Amino acid sequence: xxxxIVEDEKELQNTIADSLSKEQFVIxxxxxxxxxxxxxxxxxYDCILLDIMLPGGSGIQLLQALKKAGxxxxxxxxxxxxxxxxxxxxxxxxxxxxxxxxxxxAELNARVKAVLRRKNxxxxxxxxxxxxxxxxxxxxxxxxxxxxxxxxKEFDILNYFLFNKNRLVxxxxxxxxxxxxxxxxxxxxxxxxxxxxxxxxxLQAADAAIEIEAVYGIGYKITEK
Numbered sequence: 001x002x003x004x005i006v007e008d009e010k011e012l013q014n015t016i017a018d019s020l021s022k023e024q025f026v027i028x029x030x031x032x033x034x035x036x037x038x039x040x041x042x043x044x045y046d047c048i049l050l051d052i053m054l055p056g057g058s059g060i061q062l063l064q065a066l067k068k069a070g071x072x073x074x075x076x077x078x079x080x081x082x083x084x085x086x087x088x089x090x091x092x093x094x095x096x097x098x099x100x101x102x103x104x105x106a107e108l109n110a111r112v113k114a115v116l117r118r119k120n121x122x123x124x125x126x127x128x129x130x131x132x133x134x135x136x137x138x139x140x141x142x143x144x145x146x147x148x149x150x151x152x153k154e155f156d157i158l159n160y161f162l163f164n165k166n167r168l169v170x171x172x173x174x175x176x177x178x179x180x181x182x183x184x185x186x187x188x189x190x191x192x193x194x195x196x197x198x199x200x201x202x203l204q205a206a207d208a209a210i211e212i213e214a215v216y217g218i219g220y221k222i223t224e225k
Contacts, residue, residue: 001046001116001159002026002177006036006062007078008054012101016049019105020112024139024152026180033057040066043181044173045074046120047112050095052079052086063093074119076111078103113137120163127162130209130224134162143206153178154199157192161212161222170219196220 003020007013008031017027028045030036033056040048040062048066052059063075075095079086082100090098096115099108117123117136127134133142139155141148150158156178161169171192175183183189200212213221 001156002028002044002180003112004028004030004036004039004043004045004048006030006049006054006059007051008032009051015105016108019109023109023113024156025112026156026178028181031055033062036062037065039181040071041069043176044071046177047074047076047115049108049112050075050077052077052081052090060089060093063090063095067094074115076108076115078108127159129162129165129222132162132208132210134159143203143208146206148202148206150199150202153195154202157195157199161220165222168215168219168221172219174219 003025005013005016005020005027007016007029010031013029013031017029021027028039028043030039033054036054037057050059050062059077059079063077066075076097076099077090077095078099078101080101087098096119097111099111117125121127121136125135125137127136131144134140134155135142136159141150141155141158157174160174160177171189172184175186175189175192196212203210203212209225211223211225213223215221
């Protein structure tokens, strides 16, 4: 899953990024209003950590831009402003949570996971589809109660497919989600083909009751057999 950290305090930004990277999240960062606005207008994120006081503008303005675009979900405000009015304004504009600085990184990580669980899996730690069960906390896949080892990218690809089951997933959206924003500058996206080829082999060998269909020239779609 991909997280955008909008934070101008470089040391704090790095600390958050390092901590969430260890949790296997794909991390993107922005340290000013203009850079953050460009990213949220171009890319999609599973969660945005949003500081209010930024060089060049306000995090509240970014929240308003997200709301206007219909993408205000999965936002956690991280701010030194701790007045009730600030918190109410952020939450009423669509933020999912509000954490006042200074905070413990462990608490932030827990809140990120809680927001993602609420939004993506109805509060559960796993995704189930056909005879598959993907445990998001342990990052494991079981098929018919048998553990199927996946590498990091295979897990992230399957995770993204299961969030979008029965829907067409474009190669570009998949690449940005699993490899990060800068992947749109790659010469080609052939590396996706090889990861999915290996993932298909593992699913077929385990008698998975799902199929990853290729939609020529566009992307992929996961369906139940």
